[in-house]
Amino acid sequence: xxxxxxxxxxxxxxxxxxxxxxxxxxxxxxxxxxxxxxxxxxxxxxxxxxxxxxxxxxxxxxxxxxxxxxxxxxxxxxxxxxxxxxxxxxxxxxxxxxxxxxxxxxxxxxxxxxxxxxxxxxxxxxxxxxxxxxxxxxxxxxxxxxxxxxxxxxxxxxxxxxxxxxxxxxxxxxxxxxxxxxxxxxxxxxxxxxxxxxxxxxxxxxxxxxxxxxxxxxxxxxxxxxxxxxxxxxxxxxxxxxxxxxxxxxxxxxxxxx
Amino acid sequence: xxxxxxxxxxxxxxxxxxxxxxxxxxxxxxxxxxxxxxxxxxxxxxxxxx
Numbered sequence: 241x242x243x244x245x246x247x248x249x250x251x252x253x254x255x256x257x258x259x260x261x262x263x264x265x266x267x268x269x270x271x272x273x274x275x276x277x278x279x280x281x282x283x284x285x286x287x288x289x290x291x292x293x294x295x296x297x298x299x300x301x302x303x304x305x306x307x308x309x310x311x312x313x314x315x316x317x318x319x320x321x322x323x324x325x326x327x328x329x330x331x332x333x334x335x336x337x338x339x340x341x342x343x344x345x346x347x348x349x350x351x352x353x354x355x356x357x358x359x360x361x362x363x364x365x366x367x368x369x370x371x372x373x374x375x376x377x378x379x380x381x382x383x384x385x386x387x388x389x390x391x392x393x394x395x396x397x398x399x400x401x402x403x404x405x406x407x408x409x410x411x412x413x414x415x416x417x418x419x420x421x422x423x424x425x426x427x428x429x430x431x432x433x434x435x436x437x438x439x440x441x442x443x444x445x446x447x448x449x450x451x452x453x454x455x456x457x458x459x460x461x462x463x464x465x466x467x468x469x470x471x472x473x474x475x476x477x478x479x480x481x482x483x484x485x486x487x488x489x490x491x492x493x494x495x496x497x498x
Numbered sequence: 499x500x501x502x503x504x505x506x507x508x509x510x511x512x513x514x515x516x517x518x519x520x521x522x523x524x525x526x527x528x529x530x531x532x533x534x535x536x537x538x539x540x541x542x543x544x545x546x547x548x
Contacts, residue, residue, distance in 0.1 A: 291505075291509075305505050306504065469520070
């Protein structure tokens with residue numbers, strides 16, 4: 241018996257709206273340059289403001305300027321992993337055809353961003369704490385996130401059948417989501433060297449507007465850049481798959497003719 | 499500016515990594531587009547000869 245009757249809406253129809261690679265390519269054709277250009281504009285303004293016009297911190301001095309890189313990297317590292325887990329759900333539950341490809345492309349970008357979060361944190365920690373690294377709950381949970389990203393990339397490539405790799409990676413992505421609240425609340429749950437969050441959803445930010453504004457601009461710029469990179473990589477992946485399919489079709493037709 | 503080497507190193511690391519990712523993507527997109535264009539030209543030529 242069919243699950244839906246003719247005329248009735250198909251389950252998850254909205255999710256499959258951009259499942260058609262051709263439709264996605266048409267969307268990416270204008271979205272990718274728009275995201276790239278707006279990211280460039282936001283980052284240029286944000287970084288000039290952060291480096292030359294924002295004030296130095298009364299305690300940390302100019303080292304606080306690393307915050308304009310470190311905070312966006314930290315937020316995007318967690319956000320990227322949440323996107324990876326969402327792709328996992330879309331792939332396992334709704335069998336969304338682009339979800340697996342998106343997960344393949346988000347993974348390396350997320351890993352680089354998490355790596356940068358650790359590197360900038362280390363470069364900020366050395367002059368402030370006197371150490372490049374401490375086994376603090378926040379730092380350790382972000383390191384675990386970095387390994388989760390690497391594990392996701394490795395799992396996708398570990399199987400001869402790509403579908404099995406996608407499934408295993410989707411399960412890891414969903415299971416790894418447990419690390420996100422640990423990262424977020426680690427500074428509240430444990431006594432950490434890492435400072436508590438300055439920006440929360442429930443309280444007013446604890447930093448002045450002269451720092452909050454450039455930080456917001458940098459965060460917007462990096463988020464748009466992340467979206468642009470993923471859109472562009474997904475576009476490239478679809479084009480590569482299309483080329484592979486064309487080659488296979490050609491080889492089959494040549495074999496049929498000979 | 500205090501702690502200048504740490505600030506410079508962070509900005510170089512982030513901008514460098516972003517630049518590498520963007521450059522790698524541009525190369526990948528160009529390669530894929532060139533490959534598809536070549537395949538389409540070849541298959542159009544084949545159809546003409548058939």
